[in-house]
Amino acid sequence: MSKRKDQQIAEAFRALGHPVRLQIVRILQDEGACFAGEITRRLPVVASTASQHFKILREAGLINDAVDGPHRYYSVDKQALRELKRWVSKL
Amino acid sequence: MSKRKDQQIAEAFRALGHPVRLQIVRILQDEGACFAGEITRRLPVVASTASQHFKILREAGLINDAVDGPHRYYSVDKQALRELKRWVSKL
DNA sequence: GATTAACATCGCCTTTCGTCGAAATACCCC
DNA sequence: GGGGTATTTCGACGAAAGGCGATGTTAATC
Structure with a gap:
């Protein structure tokens, strides 16, 4: 029962513990990778707030991002989900 | 994709998103039902704080409690976990 | 190189969380 | 019913979360 690991798991759960973030993960799961604006368009928050949520999910290791020109693509981190x-x- | 359900799921994740609460669930999982003091004894917080965490897990539907004299037994809610x-x- | 577009970050504000110690409650036993 | 034990609730506090608008940053386009 490693404390380190516990911390990580708790962080992942915490990240999923918000309706908007749950929605983000589900969108990514359904659609595969999406760019930020596409996801934000479906969320009940403004872009800057959505961006904060992306950051939390990213820091929890649940999603990955890839810059592509002016866009930023997000996708779920399959390893973390496993x-x-x-x-x-x-x- | 019911919004109602999402809310519940998010609440459950949120409840698990704290190391102490994660520990509580694991203790209950390992030992089966325990009374509060037995659980608290193993946690890095005082009794009143532990009690707050029990409450959060209870309200999220993840654990159940049963009063037995001066003790209170807690156990995981198998349905919720499923x-x-x-x-x-x-x- | 100025302009626009797509995101991220900053600053600020309000609300909620996490923690403790103290007080209240519930129950048992003498 | 008085004292003791187990547990929750209350009250307070600092810390962190969540939201928005404004400002930065990066990159494509003209």
Whole structure:
């Protein structure tokens, strides 16, 4: 029971613990990678707020981003999701 | 994609998004039902703080409690955990 | 190189969280 | 019913979250 790992898992859960962020992950899951504006368009918050949520998900390791010209593509981090699933399945 | 459900799922994730609460759920998972003091004894917080964490987990529907004399037994809510697993597995 | 577009970050404000110690509650036992 | 034990609730506080608008940054376009 590593404390380090616990911290990471808790951070991941915390990141998912907000309706907007949950929505972001689901959109990415459904559509695959999307650029930020496309995601933001479907969220009930302004762009700067959405960006904050992206940051939290990114720092929790749940999503990755790739810059492409003026756009920024986001996608789920499959590895992180796998670990999360593994943790949850042990419950 | 019901908004209602999303709210519940987000609440459950949020509840798990704190190291102490993660620890509580794991203790209950490992040991089965425990009374509050037994759990608190292993946590890095005082009793009143632990009680707050129990409350959050209870309100998120993740654990159940049963009064037994001066003690209070806590246990994980298997149904809620099943739902959570189902949700996560879709990611 | 100025302009526009797409995002991110900053600054600010308000609300919620996390924690503690103190007080309240519930129950048991003498 | 008085004292003791287990647990929750209350009250207070600093810390962090979540929101917005304004400002920065980067890159494509003219």
